[in-house]
Amino acid sequence: MNEKTMKASRKWQTIFFILLIIGMTLASSAITGFNIIHGIATLPKAGAWILSNLMITQESLERLPTILEKLLETILMSIAATTTGTAVAFFLSLMGSKTTGTKKVFGVFARFVASASRNIPVVAWALILLLSFGQNSVTGYLALFVGSVGFLTRAFIESIDEASQSAVEALRATGATYFQIVFKAVVPQCMPQMISWILFMIETNIRNATLVGILTGTGIGYTFDLYYKTLNYNAVALVTFSIILAVIVIELMSNYIRKVII
Amino acid sequence: MDASTYIKREASGRIAIKMGSKSERVMTWTVTVLIALTIAAFLFFDYTGLDLSKAIPETFYNLKTMFLEPALSHFTWGQAFYQMGVTLGLAFLSTIFGAIIAFFLALMAASNLSKAWISKTVRVIVAFVRAVPTVLWVLIFAIAAGLGSEAAVLGMLFHSIAYLVKAFSEAFEEVDQGILEALRATGANWWHIVVHAVLPSTFTYLLSWTFLRFEINFAVAVAMGAAAGAGGIGFELFMASGFYFDLREVGMITYMILIFAIVLEILSTKMKERYFPAAAKSAN
Amino acid sequence: MPLLQIKDLGKSYNSDAKVLQGLNFEVESGEFLSIIGPSGAGKSTLLRCINRMVEIDEGKVVFDGQEVGKLNKKELRKVRTNIGMIFQHYNLVPRLSVIENVLHGRFGYKTTIQGVLGRFTEAEKEHAFFLLKKLGIEEHAYKRCDQLSGGQQQRVGIARSLIQEPKIVLCDEPIASLDPNASKVIMDHLKSITQELGITCIVNLHQVEIAKSYSDRIIGLNKGGIVFDGPSYRLHRNHTDQIYGTQTQATPEIRELIMV
Numbered sequence: 001m002n003e004k005t006m007k008a009s010r011k012w013q014t015i016f017f018i019l020l021i022i023g024m025t026l027a028s029s030a031i032t033g034f035n036i037i038h039g040i041a042t043l044p045k046a047g048a049w050i051l052s053n054l055m056i057t058q059e060s061l062e063r064l065p066t067i068l069e070k071l072l073e074t075i076l077m078s079i080a081a082t083t084t085g086t087a088v089a090f091f092l093s094l095m096g097s098k099t100t101g102t103k104k105v106f107g108v109f110a111r112f113v114a115s116a117s118r119n120i121p122v123v124a125w126a127l128i129l130l131l132s133f134g135q136n137s138v139t140g141y142l143a144l145f146v147g148s149v150g151f152l153t154r155a156f157i158e159s160i161d162e163a164s165q166s167a168v169e170a171l172r173a174t175g176a177t178y179f180q181i182v183f184k185a186v187v188p189q190c191m192p193q194m195i196s197w198i199l200f201m202i203e204t205n206i207r208n209a210t211l212v213g214i215l216t217g218t219g220i221g222y223t224f225d226l227y228y229k230t231l232n233y234n235a236v237a238l239v240t241f242s243i244i245l246a247v248i249v250i251e252l253m254s255n256y257i258r259k260v261i262i
Numbered sequence: 263m264d265a266s267t268y269i270k271r272e273a274s275g276r277i278a279i280k281m282g283s284k285s286e287r288v289m290t291w292t293v294t295v296l297i298a299l300t301i302a303a304f305l306f307f308d309y310t311g312l313d314l315s316k317a318i319p320e321t322f323y324n325l326k327t328m329f330l331e332p333a334l335s336h337f338t339w340g341q342a343f344y345q346m347g348v349t350l351g352l353a354f355l356s357t358i359f360g361a362i363i364a365f366f367l368a369l370m371a372a373s374n375l376s377k378a379w380i381s382k383t384v385r386v387i388v389a390f391v392r393a394v395p396t397v398l399w400v401l402i403f404a405i406a407a408g409l410g411s412e413a414a415v416l417g418m419l420f421h422s423i424a425y426l427v428k429a430f431s432e433a434f435e436e437v438d439q440g441i442l443e444a445l446r447a448t449g450a451n452w453w454h455i456v457v458h459a460v461l462p463s464t465f466t467y468l469l470s471w472t473f474l475r476f477e478i479n480f481a482v483a484v485a486m487g488a489a490a491g492a493g494g495i496g497f498e499l500f501m502a503s504g505f506y507f508d509l510r511e512v513g514m515i516t517y518m519i520l521i522f523a524i525v526l527e528i529l530s531t532k533m534k535e536r537y538f539p540a541a542a543k544s545a546n
Numbered sequence: 547m548p549l550l551q552i553k554d555l556g557k558s559y560n561s562d563a564k565v566l567q568g569l570n571f572e573v574e575s576g577e578f579l580s581i582i583g584p585s586g587a588g589k590s591t592l593l594r595c596i597n598r599m600v601e602i603d604e605g606k607v608v609f610d611g612q613e614v615g616k617l618n619k620k621e622l623r624k625v626r627t628n629i630g631m632i633f634q635h636y637n638l639v640p641r642l643s644v645i646e647n648v649l650h651g652r653f654g655y656k657t658t659i660q661g662v663l664g665r666f667t668e669a670e671k672e673h674a675f676f677l678l679k680k681l682g683i684e685e686h687a688y689k690r691c692d693q694l695s696g697g698q699q700q701r702v703g704i705a706r707s708l709i710q711e712p713k714i715v716l717c718d719e720p721i722a723s724l725d726p727n728a729s730k731v732i733m734d735h736l737k738s739i740t741q742e743l744g745i746t747c748i749v750n751l752h753q754v755e756i757a758k759s760y761s762d763r764i765i766g767l768n769k770g771g772i773v774f775d776g777p778s779y780r781l782h783r784n785h786t787d788q789i790y791g792t793q794t795q796a797t798p799e800i801r802e803l804i805m806v
């Protein structure tokens with residue numbers, strides 16, 4: 001094959017790729033009833049609506065104490081789901097990692113649990129748990145917990161695999177026990193990365209908690225839904241704003257911690 | 263053994279063995295605070311109507327029904343696949359538009375391709391957009407733009423853009439500074455640099471990140487169907503569990519979602535391993 | 547009774563090729579023994595059979611009167627506390643302080659809980675400082691390990707093995723990643739371990755000259771078998787030719803290269 005035909009085939013590949021993307025976009029638009037012209041046309045209208053309706057007023061500020069209480073509940077729920085999820089994910093990742101895994105079956109089991117809990121969407125967990133646990137914090141907590149276990153297990157397995165095997169070998173040779181090796185050779189190496197993942201999970205969980213809250217009637221999501229359904233848009237704005245503030249503050253704190261520990 | 267002059271002692275008089283570095287202290291503090299907040303959380307929780315002795319066996323019974331006896335009863339397989347198509351369509355549209363818009367914003371956000379103040383402004387806006395949960399964007403657009411798939415796509419678009427701008431701009435910033443300078447020296451203008459240096463050397467990264475976002479957007483689209491009435495398989499899931507209380511149908515739908523999600527995950531992992539094993543996890 | 551007896555030792559990783567075959571030798575207490583051989587000869591494997599870091603396939607290893615291959619988990623741990631090990635790449639935990647890494651040598655004497663919580667007695671910590679002082683790196687005790695030079699890191703490795711109060715120290719190419727000056731410091735320390743503390747040393751080396759000048763005895767390994775075993779002054783050119791392969795028929799230039 002000469003250079004000319006190679007170039008031509010590269011060109012055809014690019015054209016094919018672009019046509020494929022356009023085709024899929026058209027197909028997606030057709031099946032979802034999405035109209036891009038209409039979508040763009042509504043943008044200014046939507047912007048104007050947001051600016052004129054989503055205003056924090058004096059009257060909505062009176063609801064601040066209730067909102068803050070729910071926000072606190074949501075934050076604590078997200079943290080608790082992350083930390084308890086971390087404990088479970090830690091042991092699963094020990095089983096799943098090549099460095100610390102003892103038996104193959106355990107490794108397969110750990111990866112299966114992680115994959116299932118991660119890929120079954122959080123909404124499904126929320127809806128399933130709502131049926132038996134009812135409308136309270138525990139339902140929201142558990143839905144976030146399951147997702148956290150799945151995500152963190154995958155992340156931790158990667159971190160542990162990356163940690164150097166050599167310190168493990170040295171400690172094994174001194175006669176150290178399995179858990180001494182894990183906590184003194186593996187954990188010190190992975191700790192910064194693990195904390196970084198935990199902080200990331202907390203941020204994600206606070207955003208997800210809003211979603212889970214809408215479905216299970218708990219936390220800030222429920223508050224939002226309530227005002228939204230009663231068309232109290234000033235309160236909706238206040239809720240949204242307080243969530244933004246909380247997420248940004250937590251993100252800034254995590255960024256600081258990450259910078260120091262890594 | 264005589265006491266060494268290099269020995270450091272703790273307040274208790276015992277010999278210290280830790281370095282006492284800032285990083286160690288911050289890690290200890292972070293862990294301590296998180297544990298304390300977790301305990302506080304369990305004290306603070308609202309336990310209304312919770313009966314663990316009933317809830318736990320019931321959950322397992324429900325899970326058993328779901329996963330061992332899945333069935334469709336309120337709609338047909340054809341409709342199920344149609345709804346799955348709607349969900350995938352929402353995910354695809356928000357990803358592709360998101361990627362295109364994010365590409366231009368990321369060029370503005372990348373510190374080596376843009377002015378400092380532009381880069382900073384874009385980053386602050388992106389952080390702000392990221393802080394609002396997607397479901398709130400979708401619900402707000404549902405009233406602001408009128409219900410429909412436009413609201414869902416627009417709402418999901420916001421987060422996709424924020425996510426991809428961060429990933430893309432980091433990829434752009436890793437482009438070899440030497441290549442950029444060499445091109446500038448030949449008098450190439452900004453667009454030439456982007457088209458001939460930045461795009462070719464980062465294209466596979468951009469593609470991988472876009473695919474990864476598609477994987478995320480699939481899950482988001484399911485969630486939006488359930489929580490924000492955006493339609494698709496997520497809405498069917500919501501109806502089956504919250505309206506019909508039909509666990510078998512919930513099970514079948516969950517299986518469908520699970521299979522699609524796992525296929526997407528495998529594809530994106532394969533892509534990551536192929537194109538950028540090292541950078542795969544840094545920009546989450 | 548010798549401290550270490552190796553009888554008909556055989557080992558293969560993937561059942562097909564034998565890495566070690568029919569090894570027989572004994573090591574007395576207080577000996578300084580070098581094992582030399584080309585890379586892939588099985589030196590590392592041999593050392594790892596002694597403390598059973600790899601499973602023993604054939605024959606037996608008797609250390610201090612106990613057959614290593616027959617021990618259960620707990621007994622093996624106990625035997626390992628008596629065997630120090632030093633590695634080419636030092637194998638320290640990079641993010642921890644020097645003193646913590648030294649104290650890791652005590653885990654074999656502790657319960658899991660004590661180890662995980664990092665409970666060390668004051669006597670152990672003082673001993674750790676004593677060893678660091680002896681090795682001349684006391685002032686680095688509170689530094690992060692990965693901030694030290696290679697030679698200093700290897701000395702931390704030596705301290706970690708000495709705090710085990712071992713009867714024998716196994717060294718797997720301890721100077722292969724070090725420059726000549728640092729190599730000399732490390733070899734001198736190893737030699738003094740044997741001379742002053744009476745601890746047996748088995749050192750894998752690939753520098754024949756260093757092996758000859760430091761050790762009492764040398765074992766030459768080739769393709770998993772012993773081709774030389776005797777006092778170091780008896781090791782001659784024809785032995786090294788045999789150890790380092792089929793070079794007897796090769797041109798003299800190549801032989802010269804191998805001797806360097």
Ligand SMILES: Nc1ncnc2c1ncn2[C@@H]1O[C@H](COP(=O)(O)OP(=O)(O)O)[C@@H](O)[C@H]1O
Nearest residue numbers: 559560565583584585586587588589590591592
């Ligand atoms: N963990 C292992 N799995 C499979 N083969 C191995 C392993 N370790 C070593 N080998 C093989 O055993 C042989 C001897 O290796 P080694 O003992 O490391 O030799 P040396 O230390 O003398 O260079 C080599 O052929 C090597 O490829």
Ligand SMILES: [Mg+2]
Nearest residue numbers: 589590591719
């Ligand atoms: Mg070796």
